[in-house]
Amino acid sequence: xxxxxxxxxxxxxxxxxxxxxxxxxxxxxxxxxxxxxxxxxxxxxxxxxxxxxxxxxxxxxxxxxxxxxxxxxxxxxxxxxxxxxxxxxxxxxxxxxxxxxxxxxxxxxxxxxxxxxxxxxxxxxxxxxxxxxxxxxxxxxxxxxxxxxxxxxxxxxxxxxxxxxxxxxxxxxxxxxxxxxxxxxxxxxxxxxxxxxxxxxxxxxxxxxxxxxx
Numbered sequence: 001x002x003x004x005x006x007x008x009x010x011x012x013x014x015x016x017x018x019x020x021x022x023x024x025x026x027x028x029x030x031x032x033x034x035x036x037x038x039x040x041x042x043x044x045x046x047x048x049x050x051x052x053x054x055x056x057x058x059x060x061x062x063x064x065x066x067x068x069x070x071x072x073x074x075x076x077x078x079x080x081x082x083x084x085x086x087x088x089x090x091x092x093x094x095x096x097x098x099x100x101x102x103x104x105x106x107x108x109x110x111x112x113x114x115x116x117x118x119x120x121x122x123x124x125x126x127x128x129x130x131x132x133x134x135x136x137x138x139x140x141x142x143x144x145x146x147x148x149x150x151x152x153x154x155x156x157x158x159x160x161x162x163x164x165x166x167x168x169x170x171x172x173x174x175x176x177x178x179x180x181x182x183x184x185x186x187x188x189x190x191x192x193x194x195x196x197x198x199x200x201x202x203x204x205x206x207x208x209x210x211x212x213x214x
Contacts, residue, residue, distance in 0.1 A: 044197065046155040047102040049146050052197035053159075054095035055108035056142050059115055060088040062107055063135055066119045067128050077125060077176055081132070084169050091162045098158055102202075110200045111138075129177050136170035142195045 064085040068078055096103040115135060122128045143163035150156055174184035 046150045046152045047099045049149050050095045051099035051102040051202055053142055053146055054092050054103055055202055056139055057088045057092035058107040059112045061085050063115050072128050073125050087165050104202055129173055133173040136166055138195050140166035
């Protein structure tokens with residue numbers, strides 16, 4: 001990211017979100033905004049969105065496993081984040097149930113490749129933690145997107161229940177990085193800014209091929 005805060009991640013549409021050392025253009029990961037996204041892909045169902053968010057959670061599980069196995073984290077840092085994979089696993093399981101037959105049970109290929117590559121290239125603990133910090137911010141923002149993109153009570157309740165956990169993870173990892181609360185806690189969050197299932201769908205999600213250029 002251009003800065004470390006969730007505030008910038010969620011509000012600066014022209015910025016770049018960095019997962020590790022590489023910068024990925026924010027415009028390629030974020031939706032067009034709720035109204036336009038609904039016009040482009042009105043066929044997305046609550047099950048489609050749940051399957052997509054499940055795939056993001058599975059990326060997080062793998063990321064923590066890779067970070068812990070990398071040998072780049074101190075014992076204290078590894079202990080501080082030890083519970084997070086179980087939280088992501090719980091979320092993924094609930095989302096798979098919500099997605100039903102749409103659930104693929106695998107990490108999102110595009111995001112998984114980005115995160116795995118950056119973790120492999122991370123030179124040390126600080127770089128690894130920055131990747132996890134960015135990933136948790138992305139997960140929190142994706143739940144905000146889900147709140148705007150889903151309609152059913154179960155889907156809305158699930159997104160509202162799990163968003164705070166992702167935000168808490170981001171805060172905890174940010175503190176391990178030595179970031180200030182100003183850097184960690186956003187002043188404003190926009191539910192239209194998140195990892196985008198209309199641009200990077202799972203294979204079971206059908207989207208329009210006529211998306212407007214940004």
